[in-house]
Amino acid sequence: MDFVRYAERSAGLVNADLEDVDAVVEILGHQRAWLHGQVVDRDATALRRFQRELRPVFEASNTGDEHRVVELLNELLAKHPVTPYIAGHGARDGEEADWHMHVADRQSSVAELLVAESLMGLSTLVCDLGATRLGVCDATPCDHVFVDTSPNQSRRYCSDRCSSRANVAAYRARQKAAAQ
Template sequence: MDFVRYAERSADLVNAELDDADALVRLLDRRRWLHGQVVERDAMTLRRFQKELRPVFEASNARDEASVVEQLNALLAKHPVTPYIAGHEPGKWHMHVADRSSSVAELLVAESLMGLSTLVCDLGATRLGVCDATPCTNVFVDTSPNQSRRYCSDRCSSRANVAAYRARQRAVAQGAQA
């Protein structure tokens, strides 16, 4: 299991516009085997889960480790994970975080919670963030070695850097006029 990937997918889930089942299918673009299982109820369930999960990222961004852990534990209690061992080839065992009867929403919730919980235990509770670029409100997972990520994407980083550069240029120009 790649728990970092699950944690990163949880950020994608929080950031997604899940207006309907079609939007969820677009989110699952690379996971085509799930497309046929998506129903409207999955999108509705995941919209509620987005509202529950965003505060975890906000608490981490605020460096409130106790709140991150408390909220994740509450979500784990509310959304029990039912992992099982699977083997698609003899002798090659691996874990799945949701059983075979789980809906797409239950699978994504389980992946999110296990990914974030493992990330918090392995890398710390302050590895989740909210983008610093104005007006972006997207969340992200920071796996950088020095925990320096501040933006959800290269696009937001570039936009913020250009805005800061222009502000410095205006300040220099105004200082020269004075």
């Protein structure tokens, strides 16, 4: 399991416009095409609710409030229990199994799967790298969230685009101030 990827996907989930089933399918992308046919309206509704629940975790981390991050994640883990299981693709065909963990059982909805991945990814990231590795973009007017896996924990923007835009704006402001 790549928990960092799950944590990064949780940021993408918070940032997404999950208006309908098509938007949820878009979040799943090509790597998870096998889930596309299982997405229903109820998944989009549940994920929009989860976005509102998850955003405060990123905001608390952004302000350096480690205890609040952990408190919020624990509340979400209690509200959305994770039901992991071990799977082994190829085990039925007599091949050597590729044993690995799934974070949601086979009866889980797409929304339950994405919620479980998000919570396990963020929880593992907090335990492994610290509770201040989540952030809210510093660029104005962007409010997207991100996961900071940089070695020196220096990320301030959700994307290269926001970083460039903020740097150009700061440069222009310095030029304008110097000209006056």
